[in-house]
Amino acid sequence: MDHRDDTTLRVLSTSDLAGIDIGLSDVLDTVEQAYRTLAAGRSDNPRKLTVKPTDGHSVSYAMLGRDGVREVVAVKTSYKHGLHESRDRQHYYTTLTLYDDVTGLPVAMMDCGRIGSLRTPAVSALLARECASPDARTALVIGTGTQGRLALPFLLTALPKLERLLLAGTHPDGIAAVRARLTRYFPGREPELVTDLRRAAGEADLIVATAGGHTAAAVEADWLRPGALGILVGHGLAPSTLHRADRVIATSEAQMRVTGTDLADADGALPAVDAELPAVLSGAAPGRTAPGQRIFAYNSGLVVTDIALGHRFAQLAAAQGLGTEVALWR
Numbered sequence: 208m209d210h211r212d213d214t215t216l217r218v219l220s221t222s223d224l225a226g227i228d229i230g231l232s233d234v235l236d237t238v239e240q241a242y243r244t245l246a247a248g249r250s251d252n253p254r255k256l257t258v259k260p261t262d263g264h265s266v267s268y269a270m271l272g273r274d275g276v277r278e279v280v281a282v283k284t285s286y287k288h289g290l291h292e293s294r295d296r297q298h299y300y301t302t303l304t305l306y307d308d309v310t311g312l313p314v315a316m317m318d319c320g321r322i323g324s325l326r327t328p329a330v331s332a333l334l335a336r337e338c339a340s341p342d343a344r345t346a347l348v349i350g351t352g353t354q355g356r357l358a359l360p361f362l363l364t365a366l367p368k369l370e371r372l373l374l375a376g377t378h379p380d381g382i383a384a385v386r387a388r389l390t391r392y393f394p395g396r397e398p399e400l401v402t403d404l405r406r407a408a409g410e411a412d413l414i415v416a417t418a419g420g421h422t423a424a425a426v427e428a429d430w431l432r433p434g435a436l437g438i439l440v441g442h443g444l445a446p447s448t449l450h451r452a453d454r455v456i457a458t459s460e461a462q463m464r465v466t467g468t469d470l471a472d473a474d475g476a477l478p479a480v481d482a483e484l485p486a487v488l489s490g491a492a493p494g495r496t497a498p499g500q501r502i503f504a505y506n507s508g509l510v511v512t513d514i515a516l517g518h519r520f521a522q523l524a525a526a527q528g529l530g531t532e533v534a535l536w537r
Contacts, residue, residue: 212312213311213312213313213536214534214535214536214537215313215532215533215534215535215536215537216304216313216315216316216532216533216535216536217313217314217315217316217521217524217525217530217531217532217533218315218316218317218530218531218532218533219315219316219317219318219520219521219524219529219530220317220318220530220531221318221320221321223317223524223529223530224317224318224320224321224322224520224524225321226527226529227520227523227524227527227529229325229519229520229523231329231357231360231361231364231392232364233519234325234326234329234361234516235329235332235333235361235364235365237515237516237519238326238329238330238333238512238515238516239333239488240276240515241274241509241511241512241514241515241516242333242484242485242488242489242509242511242512243485243488243489244274244275244276244511245485245509245511246485246486246488246489246491247275247489249275249276250272250273250274250275250276250511251272251273251275251511252272252459252509252510252511253270253271253272254461254462254465255268255269255270255462255465255510256268256269256270257465263290263291264288264289264290264291265286265287265288265289265290266286266287266290267284267285267286267287268283268284268285268286269282269283269284269285270282270283270284270285270510270513271283271510272509272510272511272513272514273308273511273514274511274514274515274518276515277514277515277518278307278308278309279305279306279307279308279314279514279518280305280306280308281303281304281305281306281510281513281514281517281518282303282304283301283302283303283304283319283510283513283514284300284301284302285299285300285301285319286298286299286300286301287299290420293421294352294419299320301318301319301320301323302316302317302318302319303316303317303319303322303513303514303517304316304317305317305514305517305518305521314518314521315517315521315524315525315530317517317520317521319513319517321520322513322516322517322520323353323508323513324353324354324356324357325357325516326508326512326513326516327354327440327506327508328354328357328358328360328361328362328415329361329512330458330484330506330508330512331358331361331362331415331438331440331506332358332361332362332364332365332366333365333484333488334436334438334456334458334484334494334504334506335362335365335366335413335415335436335438336365336366337456337484337487337488337494337495338436338456338487338494338495338502338504339366339412339413339436339495340412340413340434340435340436340495340498341498342412343366343368343369343412343413343436344368344369344370344371344412345369345370345371345372345373345410345411345412345413346359346362346366346369346371346372346373346411346412346413346414346415347373347374347375347401347407347408347410347411347413347414347415348362348372348373348374348375348385348398348414348415348417349375349376349404349414349415349416349417349418349422349424349426349443349444350375350376350381350416350417350418350419350422350424350441350442350443351374351376351377351378351381351382351384351385352381352417352418352419352441354417354440354441355376355381355385355415355417355418356381356384356385356388357388358415358417359372359374359385359388359389359393359396359398360388360389360391360392360393362413362415363392363393363396364392371399371410372389372396372397372398372399373398373399373401373407373410373411374398374399374400374401375400375401375404375407375424375443376400382400385398386398404424404426405426405427405430408426408430408431408435409430409431409432410432411432411435412432412434412435412436413435413436413437413438414426414431414435414436414437414438414443414444415438415440416437416438416439416440416441416442416443416444417440417441417443418441418442418443419441419442420441420442422442422443424442424443425442425443425444425445426443426444426445426448427445427447427448428445428447428448428450428451428452428501429447429451431448431501433499433501434498434499434500434501435501435502436501436502436504437452437501437502437503437504438504438506439467439470439503439504439505439506440506444503446469446470446471446472448501448503449470449477449478449503449505450470450472450478451501452478452501452502452503453497453499453500453501453502454481454482454495454496454500454501454502454503455478455479455480455481455502455503455504455505456480456481456482456483456484456487456494456502456503456504456505457480457483457484457504457505457507458483458484458485458505458506458507458508458509459483459507459509460479460480460483462507462508462509463477463480463505463507464477466507467505467507480505482494484504
């Protein structure tokens with residue numbers, strides 16, 4: 208990429224990033240490489256810092272990391288305000304700032320919204336590829352918000368043998384958006400809208416729960432068929448699916464213990480994690496160890512994946528001349 212000097216910073220807005228065309232396979236490969244690099248000990252991903260006021264009206268995060276293949280250092284910040292309000296009344300801002308650790312020069316600062324909307328379903332798809340039953344044919348997605356809208360296209364990219372695509376959602380606009388995204392990437396495929404969540408969960412080989420915090424949907428452990436995989440992104444899986452799972456996989460056990468406290472039992476405890484996704488992808492640990500295992504997978508973001516995908520977008524943006532050069536340090 209073209210680095211002009213050490214006083215300017217390329218700023219990539221939401222609209223800049225929206226105009227960049229990137230394939231789902233490209234996203235999957237980029238995210239997987241970030242995990243493999245971390246597993247090899249070549250990247251750094253310290254625990255995130257969290258600030259939340261006592262009344263819980265907002266939450267903010269700061270995450271620092273380094274990608275050892277791309278040789279990029281980055282800081283991601285995230286701030287959400289109005290957690291007690293409906294989604295349309297909340298304020299949410301997230302940014303990613305990248306620095307080239309070879310030249311020492313800034314790469315770009317960007318809105319991280321699209322990065323997260325792609326990275327998270329890509330991680331779910333990698334979890335599904337590694338942990339779902341080999342004969343999985345039916346997938347259920349719970350939720351039609353930002354994380355639910357690309358869940359099915361990514362699942363089909365990673366697991367092309369999926370036959371039935373089930374969708375549990377209540378918001379007409381969200382349902383329409385899920386259908387539109389699926390048609391864009393897989394013309395002719397149509398999700399089945401389900402109204403009986405218990406029945407749908409019992410028919411699904413894998414479930415991706417992406418619903419918001421106000422959802423009433425909560426799949427219980429005894430609804431699941433033998434060999435089922437449940438992936439928790441937001442809400443939609445009851446704590447029993449974790450505590451009664453035969454095997455537990457997490458992108459990061461440390462992060463699950465920080466952000467998954469709503470899954471704790473009456474004593475405030477969470478089960479041990481059997482394996483983390485970076486180790487599974489690198490071959491150091493298996494995803495599934497028996498056909499009939501009911502597996503719970505916890506999908507929490509690691510900043511190294513944001514760094515890798517953000518750097519990929521920065522490359523594509525620079526090639527297209529997108530962004531605004533700001534003399535930030537002049």
